[in-house]
Amino acid sequence: MGEAIDRVNYISFSSDSEEETLCIGRKFGAALTRGAAALLVGGLGAGKTVLVRGVGDALGAARVRSPSFTLINEYRCEKFTVVHADLYRLDDASELALEEYLDDNAVLLVEWPERWKNPPADAVKINFETTESEPNKRLIRFSAFGKKSLDILDSLKGTLP
Numbered sequence: 001m002g003e004a005i006d007r008v009n010y011i012s013f014s015s016d017s018e019e020e021t022l023c024i025g026r027k028f029g030a031a032l033t034r035g036a037a038a039l040l041v042g043g044l045g046a047g048k049t050v051l052v053r054g055v056g057d058a059l060g061a062a063r064v065r066s067p068s069f070t071l072i073n074e075y076r077c078e079k080f081t082v083v084h085a086d087l088y089r090l091d092d093a094s095e096l097a098l099e100e101y102l103d104d105n106a107v108l109l110v111e112w113p114e115r116w117k118n119p120p121a122d123a124v125k126i127n128f129e130t131t132e133s134e135p136n137k138r139l140i141r142f143s144a145f146g147k148k149s150l151d152i153l154d155s156l157k158g159t160l161p
């Protein structure tokens with residue numbers, strides 16, 4: 001327990017452009033490990049899909065497109081499959097059986113995870129905050145819950161100057 005308390009459990013980034021958010025996503029993608037889950041929380045247009053596109057870049061996926069209509073997109077990459085879900089249009093996400101994607105061959109990134117009744121206990125939560133006065137500014141805060149996620153944040157922290 002002591003170890004977890006001593007370790008970093010959140011990191012915040014400020015982004016001033018889509019390109020900067022892509023870059024943060026690439027760093028996060030490089031830090032991801034098999035079986036990881038990320039829950040992306042933020043309003044419409046906050047930059048969740050842009051960040052996942054950066055993750056895809058880092059892992060060698062084809063250009064990530066929004067799963068708003070498809071609900072789930074899968075990208076088979078060399079290290080593991082990137083599974084990208086968007087639950088916005090669902091009242092109850094249980095029909096998607098997202099937990100079945102949580103295995104060692106995949107990483108799972110979920111937009112609108114508020115619709116997921118049983119999200120995994122070990123997950124990286126990514127919060128996006130916007131401000132009305134600065135339309136291109138985003139505050140992006142990563143928090144870790146669980147050992148695997150703490151390891152990912154440690155490694156993300158290691159990529160920072």
Ligand SMILES: Nc1ncnc2c1ncn2[C@@H]1O[C@H](COP(=O)(O)OP(=O)(O)OP(=O)(O)O)[C@@H](O)[C@H]1O
Pocket residue numbers: 015016017018019020021042043044045046047048049050051066068086088111135136137138
């Ligand atoms: N700093 C920034 N980071 C990310 N996107 C930005 C930023 N500034 C402006 N944008 C713009 O905001 C939009 C973000 O769109 P994106 O599809 O990533 O949002 P989203 O959070 O996935 O929304 P939704 O919930 O509708 O899926 C894009 O049009 C992008 O160009």
Ligand SMILES: [Mg+2]
Pocket residue numbers: 048049050066067086111
């Ligand atoms: Mg989106």
